[in-house]
Amino acid sequence: MFIINCPYCGKREQSEFKAGGEAHIVRPKQPTELSDDQWAEYLFMRKNIKGIQFERWVHTHGCRKWFNVVRDTSNDVIKAVYKMGEKPPTK
């Protein structure tokens, strides 16, 4: 069970949060102009990295805010958290 440092509330137990999958996948602005393949790419294709992964989490049982987490999936160490819209840390 992780302890996640919510950028709005501080450190909380993982059970207060929900994971929302890979981060930084932008919903296409003009979906109607995409081919089936392009749309499927957005809709279904996700990376499943062993190592550093950027993911979305939401503080469901807290402030209800979505934010981003950088997690090493090989040992679950959370390297950074940052708000939606902020640039991911580079190192």
Added chain:
Amino acid sequence: MTKNLRVKTSKFIDETYKISFKFNGTTYYGYKGDTLASALLANNIHLVGRSFKYHRPRGIMTAGSEEPNAIVQLHNNTSRTEPNVRATEIEIYEGLEASSQNCWPSVNFDIGGINNFLSPVLPAGFYYKTFMWPANFWEKYEYFIRKSAGLGKSPTLPDPDIYEHRYIHCDVLIIGAGISGIMAAKTAARNGFKTLLVDEKPYLGGSTIYQNSEHFKINNQISSSWLEKEINEIKKIENLEIKTRTSVAAYHGYNFLLAKENLTDHIPLEQRNNKTRQRLLKIRAKKVITATGSLERPLIFDNNDRPGILLSSALEKYANLFGVACGEKNILFTNNDSAYETAISLYQKGINIEAIIDNREEIDSKLIKEIERNNIKIYKGYTVVDTSGYKRISKISIMQLSKDGQKVIGSKKSISCDCLGISGGWTPAVHLFTQSGGKLKFRDEDQVFIPDKYPLNQISIGSCNGDFTLDEILSNIHKTLKEFLNIKETDYENLEVYSSFNKSKRNIWLLPSDKLIGKTKPFVDYQNDATAKDIKLALREGFRSIEHVKRYTTTGMGTDQGKLGNMHALGIISETSGSKMGELGTTTFRPPYTPLTFGTIVGRNVGEYFDVFRKTPIHDWHIENKAEFENVGQWKRAWYYPKDGENMHDAVQRESKAARDSAGILDASTLGKIDIQGTDASEFLNRVYTNAWSKLAIGKCRYGLMLNEDGMVYDDGVTTRLDENHYIMTTTTGGAATVLGKLEDYLQTEWPELDVYLTSVTDHYATVSVCGPNSKKIVSQVIPDLDFSDENFPHMSFKNAKISNIKCRVMRISFTGEHSYEINIQANYGKSVWEKCMEVGKEFNITPYGTETMHLLRAEKGFIIVGQDTDATMTPIDLQMDWIVSKKKYDFIGKRSLYRSDTIREDRKQLVGLLTENPNEVLEEGAQIVADIKKTPIEMLGHVTSSYYSPNLKKSIALGVVKGGKNMMGKKLVIPMENKQINVTVADPVFLDKENKRLNA
């Protein structure tokens, strides 16, 4: 057979406190401080159970939680019965009743023992290989296999005990109160850390505390005396909590651990009432020190499983701690110095040792010299090749080992005995370390896995870290603790340590025999009867991965999880396949380390506390009026209101008829309600619903359908425009929380530029829905100030109103197809409004109806229920709801997916109505729908999703999904049931009032 094998007294046993207990129906005596195992051994009882597969007689093997054989059933056929309890752990109490498992009719005469003679035809994978064909015979085989499988019997009566959960937060947690753990606890606590020390045993001090030899000294005191003083000191430290009888079951990431604390399992049954039996501790520690010690390894040779064969360290523990001799003619068999420690302990207690068999040829240590001085015969460079004695070992055969250890040479010699202590060296207990994500490395010199890479904030110390000797442990500990706890000093800087132990070891995973491997039974996993032969067979059959070999041979899969034999299994695989130990890896160590009871896992969450449930503000009225309830999400919803002993069918028929003929009233408070405000609220609704919202006038309501991005229907409900920038959305009861979550997700992550605020107001309002031709007459009396004319208050519109000065919102919307009103009022007035409607409605026979009638009424109208008529594969087009999908809107959630190549297929399952040939025949929901019953294999076209007998139409109606159903209107299909076939016709899903005349009636 009964003898008293209690030797010189031990200070851990209170001989003034005699305890009687029963084993397999016979009464025996032991003392306070005994475990069931030590008390049985004192009574000269070794045979306690039968093995799992071959039903071989098995005895007590160890003195701890790693015990594979001595597992018993406690208090059989009572509510407190418990299977698979390790006799080596359970402390005896007055009235304890234990019995053997896995044998019939008795442990002494077990019919299943015949499997032992059949064993040549019961190899690894026997069940997989034999019962594969013919496939349809499996059900018959299964009955017999299940009957003979399993260990103990599960309790069948309700558990009378109380369990609870407790959270503990501490700075430092120390697991294991052996010498390392005690030293770590003292150091941490003395430096101001809030410290918790846990140990699975009832006493502190691990194996050092009963070490009573001049060969192990600290600061010139015998190690046990030195440790005893340390223990007395730590008991006085205030910020140190000590929990014995507490075993850590699981070690998760971020130093979150689960432990089971046993509180009453050691006291007589009649004293347990109203006490908490076990507690699940949920521990979050800033730092964790693992000091879980090590487990002695057995040796793998032919017939190494007979009762009377124990680990050498167990013999020592029984002698020193419990004052019990395990036999009168003891032999020790070893490949390292540990057995000599045991020998000295036994010798000191006056217990006879016949001989010591040592794999090593050249050995030299002070321990060995002392043994030789006492004229105990040591066979150096020898190995045991076989044992005899069916229910108790009576004899061993030994032979000399060849130089390379691969063969036996010379002639065979027999020595008679009644007990054999074996020692194959030590295995660090790294289970918790690896559970937490730690990585192991293999140390070649003594063939052990030791911790290598640690997750953050934890350390292993003592023998679980591979430091086996007293001097190794004590010379490292002060440095390790200082670094880990970031402190300047410990009490242990300049300890003088004296240890006679020599680390030399001759490791042979599978000892050679004079017989062919196929003719031997060298057990690797005692509980599951997996032998070295089975492992070799698995390798011959092509299994390579250790995880596959484990599953094929069942090695390491019992209640003991192979704590003793897993290393040997690895060793044998490595030797046979020629791969290196370190490269093979290990099988995964999974929680729990030792089994937990279900009671501990659920704690107080039993019965009505199993899950949270939500009640509407009108709940009490439903109870008073004898409603039956159904669970919808976490809500308790009134299901139907049986009158005068009605069954469900009759109640629902009456309620449905009343609602259409005059008036019905429904508690709709559970529907999700989301308050939406902001200047972009209309734009937001445009993007999340399939239909258009910009032009919805203030004061009007609109039905909306919400999709997932994949185009599948996700939720539906009516949304009302309260003001220019203010809407209230209703969602399905079960979907309320997830819909809000999804909307927040889009708002915060995709469209942060929108000025929209969402608030859940589900609990803030009670919703009373009145429907039927007389609904207007009733509601207009409840709210006399409001103009209820169709011109002022048409269908799909809303009004702010007041009931006796209390503000409320009234919507004229309908889920039944009847003229109907929903009154939304502050939750705490809900019940009084409901009662007012009932009072006013009396003259119109207003009839409360529950969810079942609601479902029937909407099915008559062909309205869908998301989650019943849809699953996550239905688009609005599949539901024949094309009318609600806006063609003009550029985008909304899921739009693009509606014309993917898969979603535009004509032969997708589509929602249709179904009418039975016989109007009285009601279909079963979930029944399969087919076109041609004779075709093989039968092609399933779809299934029935909703089905009722409609009292208003006087016939059976159903909704279903059928492949290509849209174009099948009028087509005859078949529903095959167990004993019959039902003929149906595809129909329009709207069965009643297609013109919607009743809405304005």
